[in-house]
Amino acid sequence: MSALTNAIDILRCFSTSRTDLSFADVQVMTGKPKSSTSRLLRSLRDCGLLEQDPRSRRYRPGLLVFELGRLHRADDDLIATPERDLRDVDARAVHTG
Incomplete structure (x- = not known):
């Protein structure tokens, strides 16, 4: 799978009933390795597609x-x-x- 496909898999985890997710939530929902999940979440955050709450460390769409x-x-x-x-x-x- 390409990096773009993997990033889209992460973005699809969010919904109206799941507006913010923890690292563990994303990792379980996508089934991707921890290192890949961490790298993708950081990239999505750095480019503005995701935001991360500094206190809870949870992610939400950016x-x-x-x-x-x-x-x-x-x-x-x-x-x-x-x-x-x-x-x-x-x-x-x-x-x-």
Whole structure:
């Protein structure tokens, strides 16, 4: 596996129900060796994809993840498309939605 694939595996560990993770959490969830997990977490932190709480040492998605998400949102309007489709259905069915 490439380093990028391994990094993505770590980023996929985070979810709305798991917003911060310990080193051990990530290592167990990915099944990767401790040395690889440590190296990848440090790299992801250093480039801004992850942040690490200095007190708890837990990781959470960093500002760069948010910024990239905003770029996607600006280019792919997930709200306007269904609204436009719903208006088309409403117009054809002579109903409101």
